[in-house]
Amino acid sequence: IRAFELAKPPLLRVGLIELAKDRHILMFDMHHIISDGVSMNILVEEFVRLYGGEELIPLTIQYKDYAAWQQSEAHSERLKQQEAYWLQELQGELPQLELPTYFSRPPIRSYEGDVLHFVIDKQRSEGLQQIAENTGSTLYMVLLAAYTILLHKYSGQEDIIVGTPIAGRTHADLEPLIGMFVGTLAIRNYPAKDKTFFTYLEEVKETTLGAYENQDYPFEELVEKVQVTRELGRNPLFDVMFVLQNTEDQTAHLGELTVETYRQNHTIAKFDLTFGIRFEDGQTCGYFEYCTKLFTKSMVDNFVEGLLAIISQICEQPHRRLADITLNPIRNEEASVEEIDFAF
Template structure:
């Protein structure tokens, strides 16, 4: 079904060909890795061991982010993305910031009633100029995000094959920091004579150097109006106090 929708890469007018051309231009010359200050050198082979730091964005700041997004014709996700890109640029040595983000992968109505995992991954690349105002950075991020979301059907693994970045067991290809925005509430399950609840599970696994997850609404599990922030990190690279400091700086920039 996906091949029927996307068409053939040999057809210059197919969806897959047009989208691959977009990504080739958008990610041309992307650095192989994002250099951040770490507590230890990167090992030759990542162990994928990890931990999670949690913090909260209170209701008043959340509301202010929403107002800013509305004033700038953006979304709260875009404001958070711009803030994270700015933070990464200030922490590291590069101004060319690539951040991955998951998308639902259910852009076609015919998928609504299908059970399964359709999530795809996009690469959001932003050039951060520290001389810009935040509004100028946000405008650039808005265009990057809209362009990426409009070309979200190419499977990430195929994109990696086509772009052929340097492959290594030390880090993930194309990006090493993930930003996820979760605003879907928990699904309730009621059974007679049985109480059912969702419990947090820290699996001790890190798929990326850093993964920043923003949980909104019921998904946050906090007071109404608050945002929950989870920063998962590779313990190969970072210690808990370092990530806590990164989290504090993130909230300060917001």
């Protein structure tokens, strides 16, 4: 691992490791300023197509065209409107989430972390999907509501900001481009105990849609505008994230050659706690990435149990008040936490 110097190209390094005569690791070391998760999928897909002898259709635009558009007057006007939206959303005293921790918060933020993986069973997954269909919501919105209820239960707070990444490719012409498009949204919700889950989900839905519509506004500028008090032991605006990954790992077959993602050990936590969901082999797979300077594995086990308990209760009684939702897991044959042996 070597640091990149942004003023000196290249910002991409590629290496090949031979493990055996018929097994190799092809590594891409890229600075995040020139790529994101979607970019990696594009890179692998086009690599495989070229390896198979295909010719790629020339791109209609380049990333530099996107960069020029970002500096245009029309885009500046659009950002002014979006700035007003975000300043309205984040007005007043901003909440600082206080989850119970096993260790005292370090004076300087630590990135030491670990990941706990689990599976949301078929019964719960179908229940979540049914709620989404019945309310005109998305699975993302339903899971965000469940996650913020979990955070509310552990913190006792009814004003919670959760960060979430957004793909940022708002125009079809951007879909085939490699580059850094991902943005960060600070989504503020109010899980008050007297609300029913359906009422709260409707609020989450409207808040999420508003955030999506105003996703172009740069997060760094928003932090400056709301004048967050900086603490070396915390992130600005929020310390927890929610990530729903709807990009599948790619496995390609070229004759006798198979190309698949190489799984790596994960020991970094960018935030105090990140709840993530992805879909793998027909399963709804979840994970909690957590800071090991704050939480122990047993505490995160409890987060998982609590989240599954919340999901069970909102699927069975979606009109239940948040105050009546408990963290006690409902035991049945399909309600166990299944740990799975893969990394993201």
